[in-house]
Amino acid sequence: MSNDSKSVTFRWKGKIVTKKVYEKRVAQQKSGKRRKKEEVISTEGENRDSRDNHTSTDSENYKHEESMLMDGRRIVDLKTLGKQMWCVSCKQALSLDYIEKETRIGLASQLSVRCHNCLIINQVSTSKQRESQDKRTVRYDTNYKAVLGVLHTGIGWTHLCKMCACLNIPCLDFKTYKKYETEIGLAAEKVAKSSCADAAALERKLTLE
Numbered sequence: 001m002s003n004d005s006k007s008v009t010f011r012w013k014g015k016i017v018t019k020k021v022y023e024k025r026v027a028q029q030k031s032g033k034r035r036k037k038e039e040v041i042s043t044e045g046e047n048r049d050s051r052d053n054h055t056s057t058d059s060e061n062y063k064h065e066e067s068m069l070m071d072g073r074r075i076v077d078l079k080t081l082g083k084q085m086w087c088v089s090c091k092q093a094l095s096l097d098y099i100e101k102e103t104r105i106g107l108a109s110q111l112s113v114r115c116h117n118c119l120i121i122n123q124v125s126t127s128k129q130r131e132s133q134d135k136r137t138v139r140y141d142t143n144y145k146a147v148l149g150v151l152h153t154g155i156g157w158t159h160l161c162k163m164c165a166c167l168n169i170p171c172l173d174f175k176t177y178k179k180y181e182t183e184i185g186l187a188a189e190k191v192a193k194s195s196c197a198d199a200a201a202l203e204r205k206l207t208l209e
């Protein structure tokens with residue numbers, strides 16, 4: 001009988017986890033839902049019908065850390081940000097004073113900015129986005145560049161974190177860093193292979209001459 005309870009496997013989002021982790025995740029989910037409900041109730045009055053007008057958001061991007069408190073510095077692509085600082089509905093200029101939520105994806109941020117005129121929430125990104133290599137998720141240029149910088153200078157993730165800490169920029173976590181590093185590695189391998197093939201072809205041509 002006692003073996004039965006031991007053999008029960010706990011799964012969270014498809015992955016096998018320990019009972020302790022599973023219980024923790026369930027508790028987190030519950031408190032998250034409760035918080036969301038409270039938020040909806042507290043902002044219902046000012047939202048009115050604007051909630052239906054939200055610009056579409058890819059849920060995949062929003063599983064990352066969310067911070068209600070926005071402090072410190074961020075790395076921003078000025079042109080990319082500037083282009084998005086217009087309300088999608090009434091075309092008025094948006095103000096960064098009205099940021100309601102920030103979702104950080106590594107060093108990049110997705111900002112929910114409320115329009116002061118028509119009160120709808122616009123999604124603004126601080127970095128250019130592109131598809132990941134497997135075309136399943138969205139990747140952010142800022143993170144690619146940061147990881148490239150780490151590889152170029154020969155430092156590591158911890159050094160990047162220390163640098164970010166000094167600059168008061170929230171750093172990208174190790175898991176995100178690794179994801180980007182793997183993709184950059186694959187791309188670099190491709191380039192190296194083709195450049196090797198080119199060099200071999202050139203050598204062959206020169207030898208024949």
Ligand SMILES: [Zn+2]
Binds near residue numbers: 087120
């Ligand atoms: Zn507006």
